Amino acid sequence: MVQHIYFRFLRWPLIMKLLLLIFGLIISFGIAVHYVEPKQFPTIFTGIWWAVITTATVGYGDVYPVTVKGRILGILLVLTGAGVVSAYFASIAATTIRIQNAAMKGTKMFTGKDHIIIVGWNGRSKNVIDQWLSLDKRQSIVLIDDTLDVNPYPTHQVHFIKGKASVDETLQRACLKKAKYILITSDQNENESHADMGSILILLAVKGFHPDIYCVVEILMNENVINAKRAGADEVIQTNAQSSYVMMNSLLSHGMSDTILMMLDHIKGNHLKYIPIMEEWNGKHFEDISSMLKEERKLLIGLKRGGETIINPPMHFHILSTDQLLVISN
Incomplete structure (x- = not known):
């Protein structure tokens, strides 16, 4: 039984083990100094108070040992307790830095809910993030991309996940099952045909993982629109077709492109x-x-x-x- 508890203790995080050790030292020395010098430390709490102040190296001087035995306890407490406390704060700093680095490098799992997932980093996804955060600064957004090394949008609302969105492990880290919407943008590093195939593959993985999520997917070639809908897309954005319609309207009615953009821009009213x-x-x-x-x-x-x-x-x-x-x- 004792061995089982010991091995479970070894699996605890380092911070928890150090914190437990600090509490143990403070309580032990507080009780010991109370019995060694009952006049100076009339209660156990007074002894614990002295142990806390001594361990923290504050040294108020309101209570202190006067006997040889008491001062030896003080020396031992400073030598052991101060070292453990320093290790504890160093561990906290290291953990904080590790968490920040994991968040920047996209290895940290997202743990929220009701968020929006955007697949692929490009000018279009950046504009979507800009507009959404302008409308709702509290909205959490998860960006998935396997080509980036660090978060390209380092704000607390945008959580970066590095990985392929067609892999279940990546979708799990993005907490897909608790998301509201997902937007799959086209890969700008591939030709149109390969980019569409990649988007449809991601769509299949998303719908297989969470069939009920509302999914918007960007498709470049018109002949692939029907395949995206067959794969379960709730809405298909035909980028090339929409761009060509805007160009045609601009040729027929000069200045129409600005008007269309204004009507589609939620920020401008x-x-x-x-x-x-x-x-x-x-x-x-x-x-x-x-x-x-x-x-x-x-x-x-x-x-x-x-x-x-x-x-x-x-x-x-x-x-x-x-x-x-x-x-x-x-």
Whole structure:
């Protein structure tokens, strides 16, 4: 039994073992000095108080031993206790540095919940982090990337995980099962075909690990969009298609790119979003709901019905309770 307890004690963290040793020394010397010099130390607590002050090398001088035996106890306490206390604080400093280095190098496990996971470090993921933290400074974000050596966004809100997002061990360290959303960005170091294959592989690993998480994946080639949806993507961002549409609109209507970016920029105010249908709106005309929303400074431009998005429908178009309204809102 004693041997079992001893081996369990050896497995404790060094800080805990040192702290227990300090308490043991202080209590032991406090009790001993009380019995050696009962007049100077009338209670055990007084002896423990003296042991604490002596070990900490503060030396208030309110109580102190006067006999040879008491002073020998004091010498032994200084020689042993001060060394153990110094080792304890050195261990705390080393542990703190080790934890900080692990967080910077991406080897530390994330232990929070309701966080957002972003896969891949690039200009797009940096802008997403910038915008999200501007809207909600308390939101925790986990960045997964296997090409970086240190956290590229060293703030307490952004936790870096170094590793391949297609590996279960990496997803475990990112605490995927407690995350709210995950965004998989395209690998900028690969060609379009290989980048899409890599994104779909990560998507399969994510959905296999946590099937219910809302997953947004960036796909470059149009022919791979259907594969991403088959793999379980809740939403697919077609980067090349979206960029080409913006370019075409800029050619047809000069300055349109700035307008589109402003509508999509949540930081600058007005932005596109879907809002649910209220019960009293069911069956009403598009024109009636548009007038009501204008009073709330929301511009109704379309709706989403099933998998179809309808932009600028007829004014007498009937709205159903299952629809989602597309508005420009602040």
